[in-house]
Amino acid sequence: MTAPDTHPPARADDGGAARDGGRGWAIRGTGAHLPRDVAHSADLSRSLGLEPDWIERRTGIRRRHVAAPGEAASDLAAAAARRALEAAGLDAADLGLIVLGTSTPDVIAPSTACRVQTMLGARRAAAFDISAACTGFVFGLQTAIGWLATQRGAPPYALVIGVEVYSRFLNPADRATAALFGDGAAAAVVGPAPPGHGIGPITLGSDGSGADDVLIPAGGSRLPANAETLAALGHTIHMDGRAVRDFITAIFPRLVAEATEAAGVKPADLALVVPHQPNPRLVAALAPDAGLDPAQLAIVGDEVGNIGAASIPYALDRAVRTHRIGPGDLVLLAGFGAGLTWGHTLITWPPP
Template structure:
């Protein structure tokens, strides 16, 4: 009966492109150095999509791995949600390209733009569709090819971003299942929209020669304000999840935060006196992959044996918008 169902994570997968851009590579491109980047961000390298490798291609590889993990085929999928700000094209959606490349049935497929919170938003959407009884298996992907939107003459932003994709299969749980998605909490604050944006290319400032010459087609960021609001919003979403589920922090096995900056992650953990050895940190390898960062880090933690079935996991993210959100689940 509609409204009687719960959802669970039945499969996970991720993909990082083979090409690697290290801090030492960036030293040759912009006024920066490895020590400065590591001390301020924790990032050592990032993966970069090859020429001719698109966001939907990264989605495809991550999705195939998630399907294999879940023991499902593309024909089992009822809906595709792709969180991205760097899709193949402005239209159609990257999710439609993915639906075709996977060989899925004629199913609903759409992109979701919540920037770095995109995957958390996508999982929440999937959870609601399953709870309603409409669908049984939803593919949620977070994927970015952000390096094509980065100005490699701007040392504040070019050190941060990388490419990658992560995917979950969110499925209807059986009646006796205990590994469930417990709650989601989502927020946005458009008053802070200008803190992190790509100014050109939209209806406000359509693509033009002037936009290209002024480099307004690249990511711009006010770093200090982003840091402050990232810590505030992620901590708020964590607190909201814990209070909603009447769960003390010590009952959470792992926090998987958006992988933007190690100092942000440490500051959020400190809000709850949560030990860093129970926080998943993978940004040294990936940089900030925006919507892909949480599922990529989660999959890495599963593959390395950190995250195990039956554990209680708290996801938390913030992104341009400013968006923020949390998901509490038993994996």
């Protein structure tokens, strides 16, 4: 796979810098939800014919949550959304927009966001999905801020959700994927920011030459479902582990460098870095290359595995609820995933 900066990426750099009469935008509340059932790495290792500590030693993942039969992405997303609204002190009627990032929607169409809208009773909100894989939450923030900055007469709050039910799309015999992925959802409410606080510019990028590095090859218009695709397990996640590792190793330090240089700060000035963490042990090991102390990272993948678009908002919600973030703190969100996609934004955390 070529390095992620070999080809000029598609970019968007006006995120939080967008203004509505001088207004900025901030995260006003967060929430998360995990399914009840838990799959421990020791048990999963044994099922793969491996030593009980094999998965944890290589990835740092100790467990992941698994959706119950009949439990879909919209169910997890709505539960996380309710907690985010409660944290923000808002009702569903206060929302003007719901944007949902996922690679595992309830159905191909219509959007899972529309199902969440009716589950919440958010009748005033426009609702749609974003397909940017594990960077979906960062892409969703950009979309929400752009929408908020240009709407007239709509409620000035947007709900950004990341959710995955990867367990429906795993080959249990494939150690490269079965060891990593879990189910979960997390959400954030975006609304007006107090002066001097809020979401900074959001930078997004893509490199479609790596689109086949992680994918579910069948079920779309290129390979519609049929007996052959089912027999070939084409509806499960396929991943080139080496290419993905190389991508992560290159992109994470680069995102930290880009964000801090653009803001005129040093990596040491960041109170918290919230990265996507498909392999939490690998991401933590990259901290020195990014000029960071490992203690600056919000690592939660050991508890939930790779939950895709929910990874960053889940880690962010955990940091908020454990008081790792305070007013005025600089918080970096650094996402990367299939597509290939990546994105970052630096937040000056607002007061309650």
